[in-house]
Amino acid sequence: xxxxxVLVDVQGLTMYFPVTAGVFRRKVAEVRAVDxxxxxxxxxxxxxxVGESGCGKTTTGRAILQLYRPTAxxxxxxxxxxxxxxxxxxRRSRRNMQLIxxxxxxxxxxxxxxxxxIGEPLRVHGLVKGSEFQEQVAELxxxxxxxxxxxxRFPHEFSGGQRQRIGIARALALRPKLIVCDEPVSALDVSIxxxxxxxxxxxxxxLGLTYIFIAHDLxxxxxxxxxxxxxxxxxxxxxxxxDELYDNPMHPYTQGLLSAVPIPNxxxxxxxxxxxxxxxxxxxxxxxxxxxxxxxxxxVKAGCKEAxxxxxxxxxGHWVACHRA
Amino acid sequence: xxxxxxxxxxGLSYNVKKGESVAIVGESACGKSVSALSIMRLIPxxxxxxxxxxxxxxxxxxxxxxxxxxxxxxxxxxxxxxQEPMTSLNPVLTIELQLSETLQxxxxxxxxxxxEEASKLIKLVGIPDAAKRAKNYPHQFSGxxxxxxxxxxxxxxxxxxxxxxxxxxxxxxTVQAQLLEIIDNLRTQFGTAVILITHNLGIVARYxxxxxxxxxxxxMESAPxxxxxxxxxxxxxxxxxxxxxxxxxxxxxxxxxxxxxxPNLARLVPGCPFFPRCKLAIEKCRQEMPQLEExxxxxxxxxxxxxDVKELVRVD
Ligand SMILES: Nc1ncnc2c1ncn2[C@@H]1O[C@H](COP(=O)(O)OP(=O)(O)OP(=O)(O)O)[C@@H](O)[C@H]1O
Ligand SMILES: Nc1ncnc2c1ncn2[C@@H]1O[C@H](COP(=O)(O)OP(=O)(O)OP(=O)(O)O)[C@@H](O)[C@H]1O
Ligand SMILES: [Mg+2]
Ligand SMILES: [Mg+2]
Numbered sequence: 001x002x003x004x005x006v007l008v009d010v011q012g013l014t015m016y017f018p019v020t021a022g023v024f025r026r027k028v029a030e031v032r033a034v035d036x037x038x039x040x041x042x043x044x045x046x047x048x049x050v051g052e053s054g055c056g057k058t059t060t061g062r063a064i065l066q067l068y069r070p071t072a073x074x075x076x077x078x079x080x081x082x083x084x085x086x087x088x089x090x091r092r093s094r095r096n097m098q099l100i101x102x103x104x105x106x107x108x109x110x111x112x113x114x115x116x117x118i119g120e121p122l123r124v125h126g127l128v129k130g131s132e133f134q135e136q137v138a139e140l141x142x143x144x145x146x147x148x149x150x151x152x153r154f155p156h157e158f159s160g161g162q163r164q165r166i167g168i169a170r171a172l173a174l175r176p177k178l179i180v181c182d183e184p185v186s187a188l189d190v191s192i193x194x195x196x197x198x199x200x201x202x203x204x205x206x207l208g209l210t211y212i213f214i215a216h217d218l219x220x221x222x223x224x225x226x227x228x229x230x231x232x233x234x235x236x237x238x239x240x241x242x243d244e245l246y247d248n249p250m251h252p253y254t255q256g257l258l259s260a261v262p263i264p265n266x267x268x269x270x271x272x273x274x275x276x277x278x279x280x281x282x283x284x285x286x287x288x289x290x291x292x293x294x295x296x297x298x299x300v301k302a303g304c305k306e307a308x309x310x311x312x313x314x315x316x317g318h319w320v321a322c323h324r325a
Numbered sequence: 326x327x328x329x330x331x332x333x334x335x336g337l338s339y340n341v342k343k344g345e346s347v348a349i350v351g352e353s354a355c356g357k358s359v360s361a362l363s364i365m366r367l368i369p370x371x372x373x374x375x376x377x378x379x380x381x382x383x384x385x386x387x388x389x390x391x392x393x394x395x396x397x398x399x400x401x402x403x404x405x406x407x408q409e410p411m412t413s414l415n416p417v418l419t420i421e422l423q424l425s426e427t428l429q430x431x432x433x434x435x436x437x438x439x440x441e442e443a444s445k446l447i448k449l450v451g452i453p454d455a456a457k458r459a460k461n462y463p464h465q466f467s468g469x470x471x472x473x474x475x476x477x478x479x480x481x482x483x484x485x486x487x488x489x490x491x492x493x494x495x496x497x498x499t500v501q502a503q504l505l506e507i508i509d510n511l512r513t514q515f516g517t518a519v520i521l522i523t524h525n526l527g528i529v530a531r532y533x534x535x536x537x538x539x540x541x542x543x544x545m546e547s548a549p550x551x552x553x554x555x556x557x558x559x560x561x562x563x564x565x566x567x568x569x570x571x572x573x574x575x576x577x578x579x580x581x582x583x584x585x586x587x588p589n590l591a592r593l594v595p596g597c598p599f600f601p602r603c604k605l606a607i608e609k610c611r612q613e614m615p616q617l618e619e620x621x622x623x624x625x626x627x628x629x630x631x632x633d634v635k636e637l638v639r640v641d
Contacts, residue, residue: 052497053468159586189352190524191583194568198582216497219527223570223580246572260502262531263573264566265554269530276506277499279453280467 006076007178007210008041008064013073015056015063019285032284033059035234036073038311043177046204046211048225048242050218050257052281055231057214061180064212065097066090077178095125098171102183104163108155114166115141115151121173140169144199161192168199172207180212185220197224218261222246227317230254233284233292236311239319250320252299253277291323299324331590333359333373335542338617339535341486346512346519348529348550350565351539352587357522358408360539361488364520365405366395382486400431404484406475408491413475414463420447420474421459427481446477450507469500476507483515490522505532526565530554535623538562541588541598544617548624558620558631561599597628605630 014036019029034056041047049057063070066082075082082093101107108117119137122128128136138148144165155163164184171179181200185193201224203209215221221228222242229239230251238251249255256277263269279296282288288295290305297304303323311321334356341347349357362368364380366387380387382403387395399405407413415423424446425439434442448455450473463471472492479487492504509532511517521533529536529550536553538546538561546559557563567581585602597603600610609629617627628634 052499161586189587190526190565191352191568192586194580194582195584197570198580218498219570219572222572223576242576256499258572260498261572262502262527262529263571264526264530264569265571265573266530266551267555268573276502278451278503280469280500281497 005042006040007043007045007078008212009074009076010040010064011038011074011076013037013060013063013075014071015059015068016071029285032234032287034063034070035287037231037234037236038073039229039236039239041178041210041212043210044204044208045227046213046225048221048228049212049214049231050216050221050228051231052257053216054281054284056234056284057216057231058182060231061099061182061212061214065094065099065180067099095174096176097178097180098174098176100164100167100171100179100181100184102186104160104167104187105155107167108163110155113152113154114146114158117155117166118151118169118173121170125174127174136173140173143172143203144169159192160188161195164188164196165199168196168203172203175207176209178210178212180214182214183216184213186215186217193220200224218257230257233281233287235292235321236319237293237321239311241317244318248318250314250318250325251293251322252297252324253293256296256298291321329591332542332593333590334363336378337539337542337544338378339537339544339547341518341520343485343518344512344516345535346509346521346533347535347537348533349520349522349537349539350524350526350529352524354590355539355587356542356590357524357539358490361405361490361520361522364488365399365403367399367405400427401482402484403486403488404479404482406472406479406487406489406492411463411471414471414478416463419460419462420466420477424477424481427478431482442481446481447474449480450474450477451503469496469504472496472500472504473507476504480511484517486518486520487511488520488522491524492521501528508532526569538565541593542590543598543614544625544627545599546624546626546628547617548621552621552624556621556624556635558624558626558634559628560603560605560630560634563634564602605633 013034015034017031017033018027019031020026021028037060049060051057059068062068064075070083077093080093115137118140119133122133122136137151141148141151146162146165158166185196188196204211213221213224222245225242227239228242228245229236230253232253238254246258249258256275259273259275275298277296282295290307291309294300294304309321309323311319314320314325337360339347349360351357363375368375375388421443424443428434428439428442444455444459447459452458452470452473466474489508505528508519512519523529533550535549537544538559540561546562553562557566564583568583570580583602588598596611597614600606607629615627615629617625619625620631
């Protein structure tokens with residue numbers, strides 16, 4: 001499986017969080033946030049992660065970056081298993097991997113100027129000498145289409161979209177290879193979302209970046225990603241190319257998710273098959289036995305309540321975890 | 326206008342017929358919530374004040390009725406579902422009690438009848454295991470479930486008009502579809518008129534009859550739903566449509582970006598507020614805000630260049 005152009009190879013990634021109780025914080029249960037997830041990401045690719053709130057998207061992203069140390073599994077970054085290394089070695093690897101957050105308000109330190117926020121990673125890693133600092137920060141400002149003269153301003157003086165640009169510039173400071181974008185446009189206004197999406201696209205092309213793009217908005221994820229993984233209760237239920245995802249979704253959950261997204265054109269929308277998923281996502285502390293999706297599935301059959309389906313390659317490059325596929 | 330004031334909503338007019346649903350669409354801070362709260366006369370004063378206009382509900386100007394009468398209308402004839410469910414639910418009452426209190430107060434039901442009606446409503450909005458869950462407190466529900474309870478509250482008075490202020494922004498798409506389906510069923514079953522406030526043009530396509538597009542407190546365009554998507558005639562509407570990724574279109578279609586930022590309402594200049602971001606702007610746009618003009622059946626636009634919008638963007 002190990003091809004040369006694979007940048008990230010995730011194997012059996014698992015992340016459980018303890019649920020504790022009492023004064024001694026005794027562990028009484030586990031949240032299975034991410035449960036045995038595997039996929040590969042090629043260099044220069046945008047890999048999308050979608051799914052409903054709480055399905056484990058953020059946790060997957062953070063566990064890949066080792067911001068959470070996974071409960072089990074391997075994360076190869078350029079052939080290095082990140083789960084096995086620590087200390088200085090991990091710190092050096094981390095320079096190649098950055099995170100962009102959803103909330104451009106909470107993620108920037110309000111007491112720091114924009115210039116210092118963007119340049120901080122350069123200082124922390126001791127990558128610049130005094131005079132170069134301003135220059136490099138100015139470069140980063142220009143890269144994200146902000147005016148370098150705004151470097152002295154504080155976060156509250158910027159709009160939401162501009163703050164997201166600051167977050168992006170900061171992530172780019174160390175010239176990373178991989179960026180995990182965790183809902184980077186969800187908090188922004190519609191007209192500003194397009195600006196940030198186009199900026200991320202341009203940066204990927206110009207700088208040869210690889211993205212993991214996390215969002216719950218399927219239209220956005222499909223637009224920016226080359227391939228998309230659909231998650232449900234800590235598992236990946238389907239992985240396929242972005243066009244195939246809309247043209248030929250195979251997992252009933254993917255079909256329901258797609259159907260729930262209205263298309264902003266009434267004539268097209270009226271002609272689509274409608275699948276209304278009922279109920280809510282169950283708790284990841286006690287996921288339903290068998291296929292986790294079976295209580296909400298409209299195509300459920302006898303075996304679905306017993307055995308958990310494996311993620312199988314059904315047609316070339318199209319992986320599905322469903323007993324009916 | 327004196328210093329330090331802003332016009333959150335400026336000269337907005339539209340109407341809603343019985344059993345009809347209309348949308349108010351626009352980006353954040355454009356005045357959607359303020360316009361909805363105005364209908365209910367719930368603008369906090371100070372600082373807010375309705376300076377002028379009429380709000381005619383079944384022939385009666387709501388701005389002229391007494392506060393007592395208004396309270397009656399609010400509880401009995403116009404229902405509202407707010408943006409933030411937790412701020413409008415009482416945290417120390419079980420949802421059954423909240424609902425049945427409202428029902429006793431506004432519909433004059435006795436305790437038993439109110440309790441029964443409450444369970445019916447809880448079931449109606451799709452809360453599974455309704456009998457048991459009715460005894461829970463608001464914080465024991467997920468965000469989507471809280472929104473459903475809000476809908477149940479909004480419906481408890483059998484309103485003739487239901488105002489939904491972004492009822493689904495904080496929930497997942499699948500839950501959003503369920504909630505909007507519930508609201509839509511009510512409209513068709515009971516003839517409830519619905520005002521749906523949203524920033525999502527997609528939702529609108531599926532669930533409303535007419536769309537009103539707002540920008541910086543002003544109405545920019547108003548048209549039947551099919552028309553607004555196939556023939557937008559305001560550059561802002563057209564721009565919004567061309568800037569959202571769409572599931573059904575080829576992936577590598579370039580999104581058309583509306584440059585710049587929405588204006589600060591406290592520093593509005595004369596002329597059209599969209600002028601600084603508009604590709605079609607001419608000198609006149611800077612000087613004077615265009616009037617809303619009828620350009621087709623039920624299609625109104627406030628733009629000097631509306632005839633040229635077709636060339637600007639092609640929306641499929
Ligand atoms: N630090 C933590 N401790 C305990 N549980 C956690 C922690 N982080 C996440 N979880 C739980 O793990 C599950 C997955 O959470 P995660 O944040 O990864 O979901 P998500 O898909 O990113 O959701 P959203 O769309 O809401 O951001 C959830 O049930 C969440 O409550
Ligand atoms: N109580 C208030 N005091 C002062 N200004 C207010 C008040 N309420 C609203 N505004 C201002 O009025 C304008 C319109 O606000 P409104 O809440 O109607 O926007 P909205 O379109 O509902 O936005 P969103 O999509 O974010 O909910 C904004 O500029 C807002 O800051
Ligand atoms: Mg998340
Ligand atoms: Mg609002």
